[in-house]
Amino acid sequence: MKTTGGGGSPKEAVVPSAASGDTTLGRHLAHRLVQVGVSNVFTMPGDLKLTLLDHLIAEPGLHIVGCCNELNAGYAADGYAWAHGVGACTVTFTIRGQLLHGRRRAAIGSGIR
Template sequence: MEDSGKMIKGNNSPCSNKVVGFPTEGGNKSTIGHHIARRLVEIGVKDVFTVPGDFNLGLLDYLVAEADINLIGCCNELNAGYAADGYARCKGVSACVVTFNVGGLSILNAIAGAYSEDLPVICIVGAPNSNDNGSQRIIHHSIGIPDFSQELRCFQPVTCHQVYSLSCVMIPRRW
């Protein structure tokens, strides 16, 4: 397998601090969105609870293109999180996708509840373009500071693992 060059960087938790390359198939470059869609299917996710937003639309395109995934639109992020919680209880694993900051901070209580119950919920939160990271610009959905990692830090106490990638944050349950 070849390395596609797309990288994700782990946070400072004891179980991360690594950069992971995505493998390719037959020499084709794999994107993060394509890799996430394939991995969700591989682990048994059939339905993904979503609230579309400007920082997750690219990923949602990959999920829509994946024939084995059904997107379920939710009214708000907290509802998406609690739907994923209930789905994980019934089906064994679930996933939800929300947008940067406003979405991630809104879903936080549901993810904390899933964590306390040791449920296999994967929460994917959109992120600003990698060109904006470190630019010191204040962007849409920010909390008024140019630090894009504050949301990730909010998830650290209530998740087993967080990954900040070039396009999204994944927060799986503790294993």
């Protein structure tokens, strides 16, 4: 993703706007998260999802909350969902991302959700 200036921070990322007709899946997801009431997205930043995080950071109304690992992000998003009705976290399709599936099964199996 191209950045403006020499800093290269995510806040400076050039993200296409919906008005320009260059809407991407990441931009659409970020916009929809805000529409359904999410204001915090829990994540463990990593190179495989930096482009998505650029879109989430660029979306007004979304705040990225960094977590130590994917399981922590899942627990944080689950607690956020209990308090706010909906939650979101980002993971990759790796063995570490499958930790969330185990968290979901534990919650369902215990009758929590």
